[in-house]
Amino acid sequence: MNVYQFDQERKRRDEERKQREREQRPSQPPAFNLPSAIVWLSAGLIAIHVVREFLIPAGWNNMMIYFLAFWPVKYTALASLHALDLASSLWAFVSYSFLHGGAMHLTFNLLWMAIFGSAVVRRFGLGRFLVFSALCSVGGAFAHLATHWGESAPMIGASAAISGHMAAAIRFVFELGGPLGVFRSSDRSAYFVQAQPLAECFRNQQVLVFVGVWFGLNLFFGLMSGGQTGSIAWQAHIGGFIAGLALFPVFDPVPQRRH
Known part of the structure; x- marks a missing residue:
């Protein structure tokens, strides 16, 4: 072997060694381990x-x-509303979700959306996720309207949509192999485990504890607020949650596990 061949062989071995070191080096997690949809939605809010x-x-x-908040009083006199008011009474079923009452209100909603919305958007994809979120907002608005008919205080906040995210997430995140399951997968496949039927879902102890705590907190803060202006619209949260449960099988791209 001449000097040139020796030098080339040495370089080849050095490259192989560096490649092995790169493969064995633990990968660093990204600074924001969130789907881009959640990042952009958060930035928009x-x-x-x-x-x-x-x-x-x-x-x-x-x-x-x-024009963007949800006003129950508008729906008591729809026939007498001007054209713009009438239009706003329609888009308000969704547009109220883009407004928030303060930095704390916004911060909590962004935190919950990052936790549960991330799981849902990874499973549904962007298009289904956005439509699903909008319909959960509508469900929350109807629940608020039914329990606050004629009231002149507006409702704002993305909590109903995020409650729908929670309802969708509990259908699969606690499953075996799911993101929060006892035996969970660490890769993206964790978000595509088959969802268990709803009846079985509510026999899962983790789901029952989570839902119980969530409903309890909503009722507690709602009753403590006494229905005052600026209070928590806990009925809308429950409406969004129920809408999320009902709509999940319609939007879920993964075939549901049967008995």
Whole structure:
């Protein structure tokens, strides 16, 4: 072997050694281990809140609340509403979800969406996730309307949609091989385990504890607020949750596990 061949062989072995070291080196987790849809939705909600709070006059903010928030009182006199008011009474079933009452309100919703919305969007894909979220918002608005008929206080916040995310997530995250299951997979396949039938789902102790705590907190804070303006719209949360349970099999791309 001449000097040139020796040098080439040495370089080849060095490259092989470096390649083995790269393969054996533990991969570093990304700074934000969230689906891009959740990141962009969160950024959009934050941007809307910043614009309302700091960048536009109070009169414009009040106009946004008037035309985008969900006002139960509007539905008592639909026949007498002007065209724009009538249109806003339709899109308000979804648009109220983009407004929040304060930084704390927004922060909690973003946290819950990051936890449960991430699991759902990974399973559903972006298109199904957005339509599913909108319909859960509608479910929450109907529940609020039924229990606050004629009230003049507006409802805002994404909590009903996120409650729907929670309802969808419990159908599969606690399954064996799921993201939170006892025997769980660490790769993306964890989000595509077959969902158990709803009746079996509510025999799962983890699901029962989670749902019990969630309902308890909603009822507690709702009753403590005494129905005052700015209180938690816990009926809308429950409406969104029920809508999420009902709509999950319609949107789920994974065939449901049978008995």
